[in-house]
Amino acid sequence: MAFPMSDEDFDAATTEALDSIPANLADQLENVAIFVEDRYEPQPWEDPSMVLLGLYEGIPLTERGGEGWSMPDRITLYKESILQMCHSREEVIDQVTITVIHEVAHFFGIDDETLHRLGWG
Secondary structure, eight states: OOOOOOOHHHHHHHHHHTSSSSSHHHTTTTTTEEEEEEEOOOTSSSSOOOOSSEOOOOOGGOOOOEEEEEOOEEEEEHHHHHHTTTTTHHHHHHHHHHHHEEEEEEETTTTTHHHHTTTTT
């Protein structure tokens, strides 16, 4: 059973997670928008039972090549998926923090394999 949490409390947990990013890294998060959606809807070519906690969409810093202008990179957190695996407010905050750090790492060009190896999978 999912831990019940209002949208306002979940947004506050997200803000706490973002505030926990070290300043020297947070200062580099230019042109990145953070969104919260209820759940991830798998694409037609994906496993329909796929569950994501978060998703980074954009061009990682390591792959940028002088684009003159681009849409903001996007990090989406999936509230229902996160709440489904948590049993307390503290667990929600911890999981949101882990998910935000995981997705921000993708912005910096760190892949899933490396994140799993480092314990941020």
